[in-house]
Amino acid sequence: MRIPLGKFLLLAMFLFFVVASLLTVFAYSAYRFSEERRLEVIRTRESGYLALSEQLIQRAMFEPIADLNVATQLPVVRSYLNNPNPENLAAMTRTFLAISRAYGRYYKIRFIANDGKEVVRVSRQLNQSYVTPDKELQNKADRYFFKAAMALDEKELYISPFDLNMEQGKLETPYRPMVRFAKHVFDDLGNGKGVIIFNYNAQEMLDALKDANSSNANDALHEVMLINEEGYWLTNSHAPEKEWGFAHEKSSDVFAYQFPTIWHHVNSEEHGSILSDEGMFLFKTLRPWQNASLSNDAFSAQLAEDAISTINAQAYRWKLVLWLPPRSLSKTSLASQDFTWPVVIVFYVLIALATTALAYLIMQRRLRRQLQAEHILDMERQAHTDVLTGLVNRRRFLELAKQEISRTLRKPAPLSLLMLDIDHFKRINDMYGHATGDEVLKAFSGTCAAVLREIDVFARLGGEEFVALLPDTTANQAELIANRICKAVAATPVLSDKQETINVTVSIGISQWSGAPSNVDTLLQTADEALYEAKKTGRNKVICAQCSVNWEICDKNKTFLNPN
Ligand SMILES: Nc1nc2c(ncn2[C@@H]2O[C@H](COP(=O)(O)OP(=O)(O)OP(=O)(O)O)[C@@H](O)[C@H]2O)c(=O)[nH]1
Structure with missing residues (x-):
């Protein structure tokens, strides 16, 4: 027997x-968990x-304050003011020139007199510091920063908005x-x-900010952005051409x-x-001077103390944003x-192989069990069946007859039994083999x-002896059936080889169960006596002791001794 392919x-x-x-759900959950981690x-x-970037900006933005505070206190400056x-x-x-050279971070260091006229201007360009000749000095009385600074008292400090340098009224490029x-200065x-x-x-601070954020080459690369109040x-770092949008409008x-x-959100x-x-976006609002006194950085905290009266620190509110674009973010993702995909494919192929093997084993086991069950059934059938005729054998007949009698006891009904024996069967054997x-x-x-009928139990008791148990049948009805059999047998000759x-x-x-608590043996015995x-009295006939009429209707002409 083969395993059915379809099943x-x-x-x-x-x-x-x-x-x-199941495994997909499990693997996906594990993947989601690892992704979250x-x-x-x-x-x-x-x-x-x-945090590092914030500190870097804060430090950078405090250095000019320190420098300016120091410059206004220098003896040479004090001497000039007095x-x-x-x-x-x-x-x-000379001192301004020295400061310009030493730090290199100031485009201009200037002293402007009360009337707005530049008195000293030290400029720095292309890594060179130089003193502007007197004839090139300008009057800045109208400029907003001059006016704002002139309004300050001694302790205060003016910080202009983040701006792009202008030369001769034009934006200097590159930006x-x-x-x-600025500080308003006083004599003694x-x-x-x-x-x-x-x-x-x-630019120095902005470059440092970019540098600090580009050294993470081994990590997922992020972009750094510093955004002003207007956005x-x-x-x-992602799109430098978009910097200073307000300048190119x-x-x-x-x-x-x-x-x-x-x-x-930002x-x-x-x-x-x-x-x-x-x-992924991480962002922080920076107020470089406003919050400096809260800084962990001792340098910034001290300077915040010094510049405590900085008048326009409130105006500064930047947004520092670190951005991991989707591609950078997914760089280290398993997906x-x-x-990943070859592993996923192998994973499903392995599942397919394993489940196919499992299905094969299950089918084989089922088949074996089925064969065993069939074998047992077959054995049982053999134990209950007469091999030659395929009819129920004596053992099974006795079991079935007992069940039938019990049923009839529970639900009273007539029950009859026929005992059949082929006439002169020995002679058939002897003559034809x-x-x-x-x-x-x-x-x-x-x-x-x-x-x-279907409900009748027909069995071979042994040799040429047969029996039929007829439920729901009286002896008279059984006699009719027996006569029908008798005639049918006589009318059905068999051809020899x-x-x-x-x-x-x-x-x-024929015998009929009387209703009294008799057993199968009694029934058999009564029928055997009739047989x-x-x-x-001559064979080829039916005898029923319990029947009301007893007549012989079997074909008297058809006997074994009288063929045809
Ligand atoms: N071919 C064959 N013969 C069998 C089988 N079982 C029993 N016999 C024979 O059946 C014969 C029965 O003969 P008897 O018991 O003398 O009865 P009978 O010849 O039919 O005579 P009556 O019953 O008196 O008519 C015996 O010769 C048995 O050997 C069988 O399975 N096959």
């Missing part, structure tokens, strides 16, 4: 579906970069971002003498244009992190590794079975 394939597919679904690690690392003679002016100019730091008698202004080269990029060069939903929240289809005798037995069984016609007749004895009577 095997169905089972294999079912197992594959179940196992693959991975993103958490990235977020923590990026927070570190954000006694503005040419000698002291020259000494102050030179700068912030002006408290008379205002003018303003000292440092034009701080902020313009002061620095944008391109409304699309704002953060809000590129990332509207992200900007909503603009309205102090700090946070956002994970979206556009990547984007080269080996044992094999032909067997054929006669088979033909006889078939003829009788055709007359009997030599094509000779063999007439077969049968004698039948004996039939044999004794």
Whole structure:
């Protein structure tokens, strides 16, 4: 017996579906868990970069304050303010030149007198510091920064908005971002003498910011952005051409244009992190001077003390944003590794192989069990069946007859039994051989079975002796059936292997269960006695002791002794 292919394939597919679904759910959950952990690690690392960047900006923005404070206290400067003679002016100019060279971070260091006239201007360009000749000095009385600085008292300090350097009223290109730091200076008698202004080269700080954030080449690469109040990029490592959008008046060069939903959070929240289809954003609001006294950085904290009266620190509010674009973010994700899809395919192929093997084993086991069950059934059938005729044998007949009697006891009904014996069967054997005798037995069984009903129990007791138990049948009805059998047998001759016609007749004895608690043996015995009577009185007949009428309707002409 072979494994049925259709069922095997169905089972294999079912197992594959179940196992693959379970393992997929499990693997996907594990993947989601590891993804969350991975993103958490990235977020923590990026927070570190954000804190570092903030510190870097804060430090850079405090250095000019320190320099300006020191400059206004220098003895040479004090001497000039108290006694503005040419000698002291020259000494102050030399000091400004030295400061310019030493730090290199100031485009201009100037002293502007009360009337707005530049008295000293030390410029720095292309890594060179030089003193501007007197004839090129300008009057700045109308400039906003001069006016603002002149309004300060001694302790206060003016910080201009982040701006681009202008030369001769025009934007200098490439852009030179700068912030002006100015102090109103007084002589020892408290008379205002003018303003000292440092034009701080902020590009230095912005470059340092980019450098600090590009050294993470081994990590997922992030972009650093510094955004001013209006959402313009002061620095944008991802798209430097979009920096200083306010200068080239391109409304699309704002953060809000590129990332509207992200900007909503960045603009309205102090700090946070956002994970979206556009990547991961970590941001922080920077108020370089306003919050400096809270800084962990001792340097910044001290300077915050010094510049405590900085008048326009409130105006400074930048947004520092670190952005991991989706590609960078997924760089370390399992899903984007080269080996992932081949592994997934191998994974499912292995599941398919394993479930196919399992289906094969299950089918084989089922088949074995089925064969065993069939074998047992077969054995049972053999134990209950007469091999030659296929009829129920004596043992099984006795079991079935007992069951039938019990049933009749529970639900009273007539029950009759026929005992059948082929006449002169020995002679058939003797004349035509044992094999032909067997054929006669088979033909006889078939003829009788055709007359009997489905519910009748027809059995071969042994040799040429047969029995039929007829439920729901009275002796009179049984007699009719027996006569029908008797006539059918007589009318059905059998052909020998030599094509000779063999007439077969049968004698039948009948008994009916009386309703009294008798057993099968009693029934058999009564029928056997009737059969004996039939044999004794000429064969080919039916005898029923309990019947109301007893007549012989079997064909008297058809006897074994009288063929045809
Ligand atoms: N071919 C064949 N013969 C069998 C089988 N079982 C029993 N016999 C024979 O059946 C014969 C029965 O003969 P008897 O018991 O003398 O009865 P009978 O010749 O039919 O005579 P009556 O019953 O008096 O009519 C014996 O010769 C048995 O050997 C069988 O399975 N096959």
